[in-house]
Amino acid sequence: MSRVPENPEATTSIRDESDPQMRARLAELEKTWQSPRGFIGWFTHVNHTSIGKRFLITAMVFFLLSGLLALAMRLQLLSPLNDVLDAQTYNQVMTVHGTAMMFLFAIPAMEGIAIYLAPLMVGARDMAFPRLNAFGYYVYLIGGTVFFLSLPFGLAPDAGWFNYVPLSGPEHSAGYGIDVWTTMITFIEVSALTAAVELIVTILKLRVPGMSLNRMPIFVWAVLVMSFMILFAMPSVIVASSFLMMDRLVDTAFFDVTLGGSPLLWQHLFWFFGHPEVYIILVPALGIVTSIVITFTQRPLFGYTAVVLALVGVGMISFGLWVHHMYTTGLPLMGRSFFMAASTMIAIPSGVQIYCWIATIWGSRPRYASPMIWVLGFFAIFIAGGLTGVMVASVPFDRQVHDTYFVVAHFHYVLIGGAVFPLMAGLHYWFPKITGRMIGEQLGKWSCAVTFVGFNLTFFPMHQLGLEGMPRRVYTYLPDLGWGDLNLLATGGSFVMAAGFGMILVNIIVSLRSGEVAGDNPWNASTLEWATASPPLNCNFAEQVSVKTANPLWDWHEQNQRAMVSGLSTTQRETIVTTLLDALPQSVMILPGPTIWPFVSAVVASICFLGLIFSPWFFVVGVFGTFATFVMWFIPPRYTTDPNADLPEEAKS
Amino acid sequence: MKTWIDIDASELPRLAPRTHPLWWGILSAVAIEAAVVANLLASYFYLMAQTEGPWPPAGTEAPPILWPTVFLVLLPLSSVTMWWAGRGSDRGDKRQLAIGVTASVGLALLALVARSFQIASFDVKWSDSAYGSILWTITGFHFTHVVSAILGTAVVAVYAWRGYFNPARQLGVIVDTLYWYFVAGIFVPIYLVLILAPRIL
Numbered sequence: 071m072s073r074v075p076e077n078p079e080a081t082t083s084i085r086d087e088s089d090p091q092m093r094a095r096l097a098e099l100e101k102t103w104q105s106p107r108g109f110i111g112w113f114t115h116v117n118h119t120s121i122g123k124r125f126l127i128t129a130m131v132f133f134l135l136s137g138l139l140a141l142a143m144r145l146q147l148l149s150p151l152n153d154v155l156d157a158q159t160y161n162q163v164m165t166v167h168g169t170a171m172m173f174l175f176a177i178p179a180m181e182g183i184a185i186y187l188a189p190l191m192v193g194a195r196d197m198a199f200p201r202l203n204a205f206g207y208y209v210y211l212i213g214g215t216v217f218f219l220s221l222p223f224g225l226a227p228d229a230g231w232f233n234y235v236p237l238s239g240p241e242h243s244a245g246y247g248i249d250v251w252t253t254m255i256t257f258i259e260v261s262a263l264t265a266a267v268e269l270i271v272t273i274l275k276l277r278v279p280g281m282s283l284n285r286m287p288i289f290v291w292a293v294l295v296m297s298f299m300i301l302f303a304m305p306s307v308i309v310a311s312s313f314l315m316m317d318r319l320v321d322t323a324f325f326d327v328t329l330g331g332s333p334l335l336w337q338h339l340f341w342f343f344g345h346p347e348v349y350i351i352l353v354p355a356l357g358i359v360t361s362i363v364i365t366f367t368q369r370p371l372f373g374y375t376a377v378v379l380a381l382v383g384v385g386m387i388s389f390g391l392w393v394h395h396m397y398t399t400g401l402p403l404m405g406r407s408f409f410m411a412a413s414t415m416i417a418i419p420s421g422v423q424i425y426c427w428i429a430t431i432w433g434s435r436p437r438y439a440s441p442m443i444w445v446l447g448f449f450a451i452f453i454a455g456g457l458t459g460v461m462v463a464s465v466p467f468d469r470q471v472h473d474t475y476f477v478v479a480h481f482h483y484v485l486i487g488g489a490v491f492p493l494m495a496g497l498h499y500w501f502p503k504i505t506g507r508m509i510g511e512q513l514g515k516w517s518c519a520v521t522f523v524g525f526n527l528t529f530f531p532m533h534q535l536g537l538e539g540m541p542r543r544v545y546t547y548l549p550d551l552g553w554g555d556l557n558l559l560a561t562g563g564s565f566v567m568a569a570g571f572g573m574i575l576v577n578i579i580v581s582l583r584s585g586e587v588a589g590d591n592p593w594n595a596s597t598l599e600w601a602t603a604s605p606p607l608n609c610n611f612a613e614q615v616s617v618k619t620a621n622p623l624w625d626w627h628e629q630n631q632r633a634m635v636s637g638l639s640t641t642q643r644e645t646i647v648t649t650l651l652d653a654l655p656q657s658v659m660i661l662p663g664p665t666i667w668p669f670v671s672a673v674v675a676s677i678c679f680l681g682l683i684f685s686p687w688f689f690v691v692g693v694f695g696t697f698a699t700f701v702m703w704f705i706p707p708r709y710t711t712d713p714n715a716d717l718p719e720e721a722k723s
Numbered sequence: 724m725k726t727w728i729d730i731d732a733s734e735l736p737r738l739a740p741r742t743h744p745l746w747w748g749i750l751s752a753v754a755i756e757a758a759v760v761a762n763l764l765a766s767y768f769y770l771m772a773q774t775e776g777p778w779p780p781a782g783t784e785a786p787p788i789l790w791p792t793v794f795l796v797l798l799p800l801s802s803v804t805m806w807w808a809g810r811g812s813d814r815g816d817k818r819q820l821a822i823g824v825t826a827s828v829g830l831a832l833l834a835l836v837a838r839s840f841q842i843a844s845f846d847v848k849w850s851d852s853a854y855g856s857i858l859w860t861i862t863g864f865h866f867t868h869v870v871s872a873i874l875g876t877a878v879v880a881v882y883a884w885r886g887y888f889n890p891a892r893q894l895g896v897i898v899d900t901l902y903w904y905f906v907a908g909i910f911v912p913i914y915l916v917l918i919l920a921p922r923i924l
Contacts, residue, residue, distance in 0.1 A: 198745075199745070199748055263755055267748055267751040267752065267755075268748075271744045271747045271748050271751065272744075276744065279730050280729075301754055301755055301758065302754075302758050305758035305759040305761075305762050306762050308759065309762040309763060309766065313766070313856075316849075316856070317856075321850040322850060322853075322855075323852055323853045323855070323856050324766075324770075324853055324856050324857070329852045329853055330773075330774050330852045330854060331770070332769065332770060332773045332853070335773075339766065613726075616729035626724060627724075630725060631724060631726070631727065632724060632725075632726055633730075634726055634728060635729065635730045636730070636731055637730075637731045637734070638733075644732075646732055646735070647739070647743075647744060655730050655732065655735060656735070656742050657737070657742055658732050658736070659744055660737055660738075693867060693870065694874075697871065697874050697875075701878055
């Protein structure tokens with residue numbers, strides 16, 4: 071498809087602002103892609119930059135709220151027989167903290183950053199299904215808010231984030247708490263699934279010409295792997311929580327032993343989701359880290375193919391490990407041994423990645439700006455978490471520390487090290503792209519240092535507490551057990567860590583107001599999201615580009631020329647569609663504009679899901695209600711006036 | 724920096740019903756639902772493995788075979804009419820399209836009637852045993868899918884009768900057909916596991 075320009079000087083970029091004709095073109099294009107203003111207008115936005123930002127901000131709010139719950143728990147555990155929280159409240163706080171951190175913060179934050187960046191990185195004008203994107207966001211916003219509000223209303227679930235039966239069954243948990251969990255988690259997973267579908271199709275079909283799969287940025291690969299994992303993991307938790315919902319609502323007997331049910335079925339279904347879930351959070355984080363390593367060493371990645379295979383390998387192996395959460399449930403020895411081997415195997419692709427990062431950094435002169443500092447923090451914490459991971463993967467060791475604070479320490483090392491630190495690194499790295507201003511560099515580094523110290527003070531002592539036998543999920547402990555000092559230390563550390571996150575918040579607010587204005591590409595990065603203005607144009611790219619190499623921005627600079635796509639409309643939302651493997655131009659997709667219907671659909675769906683807490687008939691109402699709103703959403707817009715309006719001239723016969 | 728035009732997108736088709744990203748989107752939705760069915764069937768087998776003695780549990784009859792078999796025949800038949808409708812649509816024959824999709828909706832409605840007879844003849848209630856629970860859940864899940872496929876196709880039929888579709892603008896027909904094939908096809912493993920297996924195993 072590509073041809074060498076006969077006379078490169080003859081063509082000019084649309085961003086050549088000296089040319090008034092080009093300027094008018096860009097203005098028209100920007101108007102086409104403009105999101106409506108005003109309060110009502112807010113509910114009609116469909117642009118991925120707008121939706122992605124909302125996902126990120128909402129996830130950060132849930133992160134702060136769940137973090138405050140963690141502080142409340144730490145205050146309660148400050149000293150033996152403390153009475154800050156009573157047992158019932160403690161259980162609710164603990165359950166909401168765990169569930170919200172996983173379902174309302176970690177996954178949506180990763181989805182948000184992917185929704186914001188993946189289309190920019192592949193050079194698309196928007197995502198494949200912008201309205202579905204908006205729908206997913208409202209589902210998440212409403213579901214998450216209802217879930218969180220259950221706490222002040224005293225209706226919160228209290229059976230832990232994995233909500234084991236029979237404790238969560240109708241017999242042992244009366245009241246609405248567990249119902250809030252089952253319905254809202256199922257509902258929020260719908261949003262994860264829509265985001266996954268959206269990301270897969272955008273990445274596979276909307277890459278700019280020339281961006282074959284082997285030229286795709288590693289972050290995009292990571293997002294693709296994450297999306298496929300969501301696709302195959304979320305159905306299990308949806309099935310599990312639907313079973314539990316029905317057990318509680320219409321007296322089915324899935325988990326009722328007296329009628330032939332099996333509580334272990336819950337554990338299998340939950341962990342078949344729950345284990346990949348950890349990697350759903352980790353894989354995009356690895357993509358963030360790789361992007362930052364490449365940019366701050368100013369080198370192409372060492373072992374691109376190996377890293378891609380490692381990411382895919384992590385994704386696949388993670389589906390074969392779920393039973394290692396169930397070593398103490400009396401499984402046959404053969405089964406335990408198999409899953410022990412599988413669990414240890416995950417260290418292989420993880421190791422490949424770490425060596426590729428080391429090789430990339432080796433002999434370079436990394437620029438130690440704040441994103442890179444956060445990445446270094448990630449290395450330290452995540453590797454420590456990985457080491458305890460190898461320990462608990464081993465059956466004999468796990469049976470000793472199962473359900474103790476050792477496990478709490480392990481998974482906080484893995485999750486905060488493996489997801490929160492990379493997210494913060496990404497926040498510092500892409501802040502200029504999203505807001506147009508640089509984030510404060512000094513405060514960025516200091517907040518990292520304080521968080522790092524606070525984190526280790528909080529969670530490192532928990533390893534020891536676990537080895538000493540302190541069980542997790544207890545609301546208090548007796549003085550003569552000797553756990554007081556380490557708990558005091560952990561509580562002190564948690565406030566230091568909170569101060570670190572407070573500093574990040576301050577840094578964000580200050581930088582938004584008075585940060586240094588960032589150019590298009592302040593870090594001299596190589597990927598396409600830096601090839602547009604900061605913050606990005608409404609249409610993302612004034613002209614979609616055509617790429618020839620894996621690091622387009624660096625190569626454009628070196629060759630002092632770049633190729634682009636022309637002939638896209640300025641009056642309707644168009645983006646180029648390419649073939650799946652080689653990204654050869656195939657067609658042009660016309661994307662739908664702003665509309666209120668996704669919001670209406672989400673509200674109707676929310677009412678029905680909420681209703682399910684009280685009556686099964688809301689299922690029927692929900693099927694027909696959401697269907698009606700979907701029809702309104704899909705109705706061809708101009709059909710009512712002119713049935714041929716969207717056809718090209720030659721087809722209007 | 725010099726900028727040159729590599730690709731002129733004005734020549735590329737705008738309405739590409741066969742290569743449209745929505746097709747991939749529906750395929751992903753199908754993958755999700757197939758994963759749900761896989762989870763449901765795995766749960767069925769898990770509960771079966773956990774039950775000592777016969778399956779279905781002693782005192783419960785396996786579901787009668789007549790009505791599900793009628794259902795099993797009617798659904799693929801409705802897929803044939805869908806396929807025939809799509810062929811008409813490819814040729815620009817609006818009438819064949821409209822008749823085809825309407826016939827599919829009709830056949831699927833008949834299938835639903837057969838399905839309802841079957842459900843009415845279940846020997847077990849969902850609250851009687853774990854077997855009853857999983858039987859009703861899988862059946863209900865598929866029933867809901869047939870209902871939603873019928874609703875979606877009914878909308879396509881309305882537009883077909885009003886002459887909206889043509890060879891360039893038949894994306895709606897193509898993705899609806901894809902979903903329809905899935906709903907018809909996924910019943911085969913369900914039939915094998917729920918209806919046939921208890922009789923031959």
